[in-house]
Ligand SMILES: Nc1ncnc2c1ncn2[C@@H]1O[C@H](COP(=O)(O)OP(=O)(O)OP(=O)(O)O)[C@@H](O)[C@H]1O
């Protein structure tokens with residue numbers, strides 16, 4: 001198990017800065033996802049950790065040892081790519097053992113490790129097949145096994161599930177998670193899918209335009225995003241401008257809401273409030289309007305089976321409310337929204 005650290009790593013390609021002074025501290029045995037939109041620098045970061053690219057400034061450390069000058073083949077990292085070209089004329093076994101064969105590993109050791117790894121990735125019944133006779137998920141497992149058999153201290157995966165269909169992606173995610181936990185191998189997983197990152201990772205590093213925007217556990221990222229950009233990328237649907245009044249009330253264009261006190265924000269501050277759509281109670285509007293309840297009207301409804309989304313117009317703002325579909329409210333209905341203070345998160349920008 002290896003701890004991986006990036007200290008003030010910057011990468012420049014000519015005059016273009018792809019990565020700006022990133023600090024990242026990956027614990028040994030941890031699974032970290034690098035998450036961000038296309039072109040934000042995920043692959044570049046991974047390539048620097050692997051040694052395929054060197055940082056312009058800053059250092060990369062494995063267990064506190066500076067590896068910046070250590071060549072790829074001596075870093076003992078394993079890489080799994082999106083396009084994991086298997087050798088079509090070799091069987092599953094031969095494909096997996098290839099890395100060891102070219103290194104001249106003794107046949108008996110290859111056999112032992114092959115049996116071990118084939119068991120780990122559950123490819124026993126396919127070991128004599130050729131790639132063309134495998135499904136996408138099975139091929140992906142061969143690609144992972146091919147990397148794992150070399151016993152890397154750090155495993156890196158660059159969008160390895162991108163060309164699998166949705167159902168298979170889900171299965172492969174669970175497979176990778178279980179495998180990683182069983183082997184306890186420090187793993188860095190690149191993806192631009194926030195659901196994939198949250199499902200897989202112990203912690204997620206969100207990268208925008210070469211900057212590390214936030215590095216946190218999935219739940220913290222989801223509930224307490226550091227900025228509107230992170231909230232938006234993590235799929236928050238209701239982000240509204242507001243003004244803080246006192247330390248436990250916000251004033252929005254559609255009403256006032258109670259909030260929990262947050263560090264570093266003072267009365268009168270202009271903020272953005274994230275209202276998690278699954279944290280809002282929706283009721284038919286009856287009786288007197290109460291303070292801190294928001295009046296609105298359902299203008300659209302999207303039924304997803306287990307859950308249902310209501311689009312509720314509150315003054316000039318549309319708020320999305322997600323509920324379980326045990327009951328259904330109708331479009332056109334006047335409703336009242338109850339948004340508990342602990343479901344509201346404030347950001348300054
Ligand atoms: N060798 C290179 N020379 C010049 N620019 C490069 C080079 N490699 C990457 N870049 C640029 O650096 C930026 C980051 O690229 P990178 O491949 O790391 O993005 P990414 O986050 O992996 O994107 P994607 O999700 O599309 O794979 C991009 O703007 C890219 O064009």
Ligand SMILES: [Mg+2]
Pocket residue numbers: 042043044158
């Ligand atoms: Mg990439």
